[in-house]
Amino acid sequence: MxxxxxxxxxxxxxxxxxxxxxxxxxxxxxxxxxxxxxxxxxxxxxxxxxxxxxxxxxxxxxxxxxxxxxxLRFAGSYMATSRLPRTLQPTLNQLSQQTHASFSAVVLDGGEGVIVARSAGVAEPVRHLAYGLHLGARLPAHATSTGRVLLANLSKEDFAQWLKGRALARITSQTEVGLSPFKVLIARVRQDDYCLAREAHELGIHALAVPLRNMQGKTLAAINVVGTAEELADATVQRKWLPLLLDAARALRPLL
The missing domain is CATH 1.10.10.10 (Winged helix-like DNA-binding domain superfamily/Winged helix DNA-binding domain)
Structure with a gap:
């Protein structure tokens, strides 16, 4: 606007x-x-x-x-009045209780993803996180599973505009910072309709994310699960975690 x-x-x-x-x-x-x-x-x-x-x-x-x-009045007012976090919270809690893993919902704000909902009541599966994953935490979109999913769901024109003149910060040795390879990475995420990010934001931390769309097909947010390499091994991702997240996204769609 x-x-x-x-x-x-x-x-x-x-x-x-x-x-x-x-x-x-x-x-x-x-x-x-x-x-x-x-x-x-x-x-x-x-x-x-x-x-x-x-x-x-x-x-x-x-x-x-x-x-x-x-x-915190601003954050409190958002959490109290925004429909999205209140809609997602029960599902994130249910997923966490079912799996004893940690789940988050993220929206895109400029160059960052912002956590707007988090699962509650279950201890972190990853014991030492250098970066806080609390409500309102802002994480670099290019280096996170949710951020990459949200970027992949921009139109190609909007993604090109987002990337124009932007320097992609290297956060770990696994962070993709080259513009051309990053475009290829996002194209792959767009094709797969999910993203598995391995140690791109923090060494030892792996995350799988899928988009959350409303009934009109608009992507409003992304949800992810965070774990270790063992917990998110390729075979386990395909057998357990990806179907779980996709089922949750489908169940949430009529509510968004």
Missing amino acids: TIAKADYIEGLAKGLSVLEAFDTDRQRLNATLTAHRTGITRAAARRHLLTLAELGYLETDGSYYWLSARV
């Missing part, structure tokens, strides 16, 4: 960009770092930081700023 320039509130956009500048790599920012991360001037960054701190969205020691618990 494109709006008229007169309807665009630049100050609001800059303020939100400041909030989005905080992440795992940079948990605390000062005005200089914020300006560098957002592309606004240092003076503007300082004013936005001070305002957000005054409103309670940031905490500060006078030099550096960090997110306060107040920002």
Whole structure:
């Protein structure tokens, strides 16, 4: 959607960009770092930081700023009002109880996949995960099973636009960062209609994902199961995990 320039509130956009500048790599920012991360001037960054701190969205020691618990209002409101997470949660819980594995649902947001639902009540099958898989976690789309499924379900024109000028970060030795090989990889995922990603995001971690479509055929999200190489061996994937995920996707389709 494109709006008229007169309807665009630049100050609001800059303020939100400041909030989005905080992440795992940079948990605390000062005005200089914020300006560098957002592309606004240092003076503007300082004013936005001070305002957000005054409103309670940031905490500060006078030099550096960090997110306060107040920002969770946004996530809480999304989880409470969005139909998608509430629809998917029972199915993810059921899958986890049935298999004692961990399942997630992810949507695409720019260059990242965002976890909007996770199975609950079962311990992680993989004991040590360097990257959090909590609700709201943002993971690089090119290096995850769900992200690749969602990219494969873009139109070819939209995927080409997504890839244009983008550098694919190398996260592990198994991450595909070459543009041409990555295009081939996504074409394969588009053909298979599922993705098995092996150690592309974290060494020792394997994940299988399938798309979630509504009755009109639109892909709204992707669900995956995460495990070790042994748990997601090729034969086991074809015999157990892929049919399980595909059955879940089919059962969810009328509800999406």
